[in-house]
Amino acid sequence: MESGAEIFQEPETVTKPRHRHDSTVLCRFVSGEFEKVDIDFRHTNYIAFSHVWGDPSLYHPTTISNIPEPIIASPSKARCLDQNLQRLVGDSYFWLDVLSIDQSPETVEERIQATAIMPDIYKHAQKTIVIRDGSGFQSCCVDAIGQLRTWADYHNGIQQWNTHWRTDHRGQRLYEGILERLWPLQESVFSNHVQFISCEESLARTTFSWGDIYSGTQFISANTDRLWTMSRAWASYGTTGEVSGDEQLAFMNALLRNGEVSRDRTSRIPFSTAIGREFLIQSNSTRRTTKARDLILTTMSQYSWYTAPTPRDIRNMSFGQLFRDCFDQARRAHRATLPRITGGMVGDDGLVLETSNIPEPEYLGDLVKLFGLATDAAPNNEKDCASGLEYGKVGVRTIESTSMVMTFDIIDRSLDFSPDAWKFALRGELSMSPYGVWPDEKLFLETVSKEVCQEQAMKFLNLMLIGHFGGGGAKLDADSFKRDLINANASNYSKFFIRIAALISCGIGISALSWSENVWTPVLVSIGELELLGLVSSAEMVSGEENVFHLATPLDSTTPPRLSATTTNNSGTEDRVDVCNATFLLNPNISRCLYISPFLDDSIDEPLIVQRVNSLFSAVSLGLKRLVIDMPLRSLYPEDDHNRVRPILRAAFASLEIIEEFCSVRDELFLDTVYPTNEPKVWSFWPHLEHLALYNVDVASSEFLVALRRCERLTKLVLTRPDGLEECIEDSEFPPLPHLQRVIIVNTAEGHRQWPLFRRPTSRSCFLGRIFTATPHFSPATYMAEPTAAARGGIDRLLVSINVPMPAGRDGYDAEVCQEWVRNHAIDGSLWKLHGAPISRDMEQTLLC
Template structure:
């Protein structure tokens, strides 16, 4: 049955915790369904009233979940299914936002109103003691793609029937009572940020213009009030998606997926030049990543560009693959980390040919001095000054990090005395996923960044907070090891250069942080571990990426004399070279 000739409804949902998924019998359905108890209740009691007599598509009912090949193959058809549906029903799991949230916000007209603040008081009163305020459709990967592809959305909510044990909050006990601000920062704001991000992504998708604040506000209102929202369809635009520009609003998204390969399989099929490989389920993420860029090169698709190129590995100079993409990339843990990997500078063609980049010329003409980050006699106080200076020269990425990836490592200095040793222990306890071997550094980065007062929200900090900062600074200067400082500077370089802290482990094997001086500016850069030994005969250029403003950055590019393509071998902070006067 051709989807373009049939009126049908698509259903977007989150399967639920793997601990709660079981093969279950559902009244009216012949075969068992892999679902949670809550989802079975929805299928039995609510879905018939929502879809009525319409045809509908729902993955757990239409795809054989016991067949891995079928589950992978259908990913190539997801864009078509959701683009052509007369409406998409988005099932919220019933353990996040509730009716009280919609009532608190009321009718959102413009996004410059205090709609998120209006949610905070009822959240603290009604939600804080019962769950982590998680909203699965805002934290998982597949609903994002299904929602932004749909022109008409209807939000429905599973009927509440108690909260799964996996959703119960682990309330801190050793650190005293949670303050109002801790509740806001740790549990509330991540959900609000994710909702804003999804609304903007949906509103902007497939359009040349900027953000439509009215359309975005209507989306948020429908989400909170379990209503319906639609956007104006643009004929033909969806079939020729604008590429990375359509995903720009998700650049800081913390959405996750169970299988890393799904970052490719969920995002790329929307582009007409991409085809899901037949053996996709057997391919590693790196292999799928390379395959994606090969499809693009062969079919002239949207110009994504790999951030990590073959130049970062030890490739003989007579081997010049096109495109110069490498399968040795950091394994993304979030959608934002995946998008960053696709928005590197296009391979520049410098000598006289026009392209989307600006070649600023050989590095020697800019008198750039490069030194190792760590070494004998490196002064700890100088290291902290270098870190702060690097932050100041990369405000774009640090502002994003503060509201996204560093949010999981936030601390609440007002509630208990913090010194360096406490911070180390606290950070270790707060790293349940083992993101970093020295997680204390992330907590320190949060406080360092907060102390800079880069975002407007830091105006709330008091002199007492600064006293805590002074104690931590003193501890770092007098007690921290060189190893700890090196870890701290590596993390700072990853954020300043736009790669993110999720690439920490990978960077140890592949990248070296360097301290760099340009005129009177000192900052951190990342360079390939192989430079300069395997690239000593290269010409080095600084390339400014102009394609997408949100991803403006400068890359150190190595060019083998007389050869194309060129290979990027490092990253600079995005603000350092913006003004050359």
Template sequence: MAMRDASTQTEATGPLVQFARFDNGKLRLFSAHTHELRYFAISHVWGDIGWRKIPGIDGEFLVSAQKVDFIVNQLPDLVGDTPFWMDTLTVDQRNQAEVIATVQNIPAIFRDAGKTIAVRENDGFYACCADAIRDARSIEEFRNQMFEHCEIHKDHVQEETYLKRLWTLQEILLSDTVQFVAIRGGNMDPIRPFSRMISTIHPLEVLGASFFENISFDCVLVFSKAYVMQEVILRLPAPLRTRRDSIYNDLFPMVHAASNRRASKPRDYIFATMPQFPWYHYPKNAERMEFGDIFLDYWEQASKNGFLSACKMKASMIEPQVRRDLGKSWLPSEIQPEPACLGDFLKLLGGQLPGKSAHTGTNIHVTRPVCISPFEYDHPSDIIEFIARMTQRSHFRFCLSCSTGEIPKDQGLKNIPWENNLKDINMLDWLQDVLGQNQSVLPFDSQAGNEIFSNDMRSQGASQANHFHPDELEVARDYLYTIFFYKNANPTEDNAWWPGVRDSLCRLFEIAPASHRLLPILLLMTATICCGMPVSATAWLMRFFIPIHVQFGEISHIGLLARHENLQGHPTPRTMLCVGQHLPVAPLLAGEGLHETFFPIPRRHDPKRNVCFGQELVLIDPEDRAPIGLLPDILHADMDEHELWTNIKILYDEIAEDGIRIVPLSDL
């Protein structure tokens, strides 16, 4: 009863938070409830921080030199004598427990604020940019005027830091009134890479669409102009989140699937997005938890409240010891790759699943048996052509990876000094010298396996999973984009470019035999993209998975197979089952006495429900029904009617007249 009373009181008054106020030039701190005070919230990026003194304020603060100047010379005029909240000033940054505990209050702080002051770094859009777009009357005019302006200032085009950070996204989305201001004296950082203007405008337009929860061009234009011109933007108050809401309730997963917004710590991808929902509470010992533990804790909280997500990395894919436990094998693994951006996190989270149970009562639909086999690397031309076909089969996924910068947009082949960049390729312990031996995959090494699956794995962290030279991944990304670009350059007419590019790549492999060892990396990265995993996780995936050839009847595709599944111990091709988890109808719960049923094939993907059909496909062993691999998305939302049915026929060997067969896991 005491806990319920405390919860009710908090809902009525808002959380107790420490605020600041300027009093005769001095900064004074005090505590108040968010519902009982009129205050401003300050949204900003941290920048190049260090412990610094701020004139007129006692103590040291974790802040950048630019932000010190802002606090002294701009902030007092912006807030006057109104109380305000700014994390660098009102939260003890030396106390990690306090920092993490504040996460739970962030939604209330920005939602209850009279106004959010969004502090731009003045490092992407400048005063001259505001003058250039001042008269824009449509989003097309805004873009054209900005592009024309940037043609004159090519050397000044950089990505706006404020639009690159995760926390600023959430702070804007939680606010109803936002005043944009820029730090005075901001200038270009010569260390930061120049970017194309589209990379600067796109995240701004996405932020505008997310703020209004409306993708209309008028809304995006109003927001974009307010941002660049340092004006105030407001909307009708957003409805309060309830226990019936989750991240899948609106367009967030779809709009931000290609987001490359970043956070300082992997845990922030959960802490910046989930506390807005009343059912989520950050774990008490979060400061001592690895990302995988925090991820699993989130999933458990979400599933208890009826919000299930596919979660790419199943326990039995990473931890072979749980394969015989049907309940645990389908749960998310405690060992997860650390996301490098928001888009990565959404990929790991996977799509929404219907239903209340995530254990043995889960119903799945078996699409068809598939044949899997390892790749053979003795014919580079075959591998290159196969990868090219995969970029066409998973064109949607590759376009998504290009938009996030996962694979670079350099149009042309690079001159790579193979003998230097690939000198450490031998550390790829699941490969061997394909020139000397005619096999593609090494037998599973028990010593290496013991190291990978030891209890020390989580303490090592996913960032230490690199078994190769850093240049190798960059080389693979460059070449993969080259293949993707030239193979898909003219999809509706004869492609005169691709044969020449393909032949050039093949000649490279003939001239530099050591480059043969790049092929498995290219295949792994191709499988990573096709299966909807983050490219940033390629190094991590290399420890746990191998790329495999997957045969859907007469159609060839690519997948990822758990390394503990030693294909050399089985006849190849080996038969597995391809199963889907997403059902576009109400789930069938265990205990209803239904052993199988059918649901109609949907004509369209429904973005409002975010229940994807023909996606999040998993490879399972028919003997123990445990997930052991990932398969590519065969269907996606942008398909037209003809393409949809063509791919349905690929995915399903036989389609019943009434629909597709659903079976509980326990009945397989």
């Protein structure tokens, strides 16, 4: 391994105590005289500045009134500071990066170090003054938008601005640095009190190109998105509940009108915990940094569990190593998410999920995507994914030679299936395409270079999406373009179209295009009647053959999985994106069942969660074969079900038609919706059911026996602490169960003592007695003779009992102990293979005496 990898594995470099720098350089004017002091900023009042450096080609050392040393800034920034700095700060201390941090090239490590205290500098500031470039929203734009007091104002305002921009700013380009770069986002997010000021207003002109006609519209929605997301991030900082819409609107008002805004501090706890929505809402952010590593260092410094490696180490680490180190720390703090790209997806060996073989992100959104969907905690390794969400086996085929017609067909289906991913791309990374949307020359020849091809493909896709979502002229133009491509059958384009489309629909940034060529193969995945675009590790594909994979979303086995991810749309409401819609990156190493335990408060009277269970089941019903549930279904009886959650749950479970293995940890899958009821047991609707585990079912009840009769394929039955074992069951009532191989009775030793498996008077007609005497091996004659070893073994394995060990200190909690034990064995699949103590011999002696 290269030296960087060794650094990553060296424990002291990543587990060193968190540096705590209490001092930084603050500046102030004392009677007009400029002074700089190294001071404990945590105990000093000061103002912090946040600004964007701007285009490096524009900034050069320049001087500002009353400051003896030159600073590095763009001419407009320098003028702005020159005119306003003293007025803004008065005699207060202030922190301005260009004055407070040494900017000379030889102090790179110091600047990396400064990243670590950046959050604290802004958190402790009395206020943060954010300097806008002046090249973004202009005064006339702000007049068009109007005051934003309500979300209705916001929607109207954005529409009016839309019209205004298209009429009054034709051929002009909006660039608001604080919406484009990463640092100002983080700096504002940490600041409780923000004041905006703006450099002199001016808009850059763009040279006319056809592409701008459509990309202009795209620009408007992309900038609206950026404004919304920044305000949302600020308003959601440190909150655990609802994000305040008022705070969000106030932030947008302040930003646009160069005003001030404060947020309520009492309701906030600073970030110290999970990677949450403040990060995840940036999934299509096009904010950038000069160095990709700053994307991690800046965003992760807000979390208390993250300690950046030493500056020297950081300089030696690749982006992938830094990312992996970050994941490792998050995991140790139980704060990890599930990485989007796991080792198995890129052909890594071993059982560790995260990998350093990842594409280097270009935008913040690319990084957020790498962190994957939010889960409460990430699994530790592939084995932990036993609780993954399995869609069953899927056929996977490569897309080797494709006509242009087929290519468009594949893209159209992807658009239909994952519209949100495409919309986000349109307003995010595609809006940044430096190429516009209209290739001036249609270069369809086979001889065009790969680079030109790639660039043209991107332009065309962008045009197509603008047309797809916006209609109008863009649609007509895209369609005409499409026809030209089809007529030319430009096969050199189709592979770029397919790969870009696959990256977007799999939730990976387009900036990963070149990287992905070495690692992934675009494929078509057949799931039921759907055929979807996906990406598979090239190492796993056997070309020219039908490849069979298990499609699964891994879930952490120790915490209740989140059933869906949420994304936030432009209007401030939350759209739900089901996990399955976002997951078509295949990981061949993960193939298991679904375990869900979605009710945290021991009650199913949670309509929202019930709805999610319902949508999850409808999404997975085509492929779900193994299911383990831990749900308090007995917490709410039908007669008290005022929210009518039970009928929804009942229908959701009934829809799981191909279940083969099922375990209900806490009850007998109690899904009655009325009382009294004659509704059949839901598990009896599952024709493929082979393995069934229920808790505390009454085995002598006719509902249970009738249901069993329908389970013709049943081979294994696990009954934990069942009732009715000693009761008589009429022969005519007892189901035939032709394939039954094993019945396992689970209890603690004390439980078995209190509720024996059978008693002499009813031994022949009780539940276990009926099963025993019905077995083909059983006949008194067989028992009188010395039975063959094989027959003996079969009989011994037929009925077994298991004593669940009682951990110290849990006396009296037999029910809970048994439930936990069964749950764990059901999740890892060992429940069905357990060897307990044979019941048969006792029973046989009782029967034959």
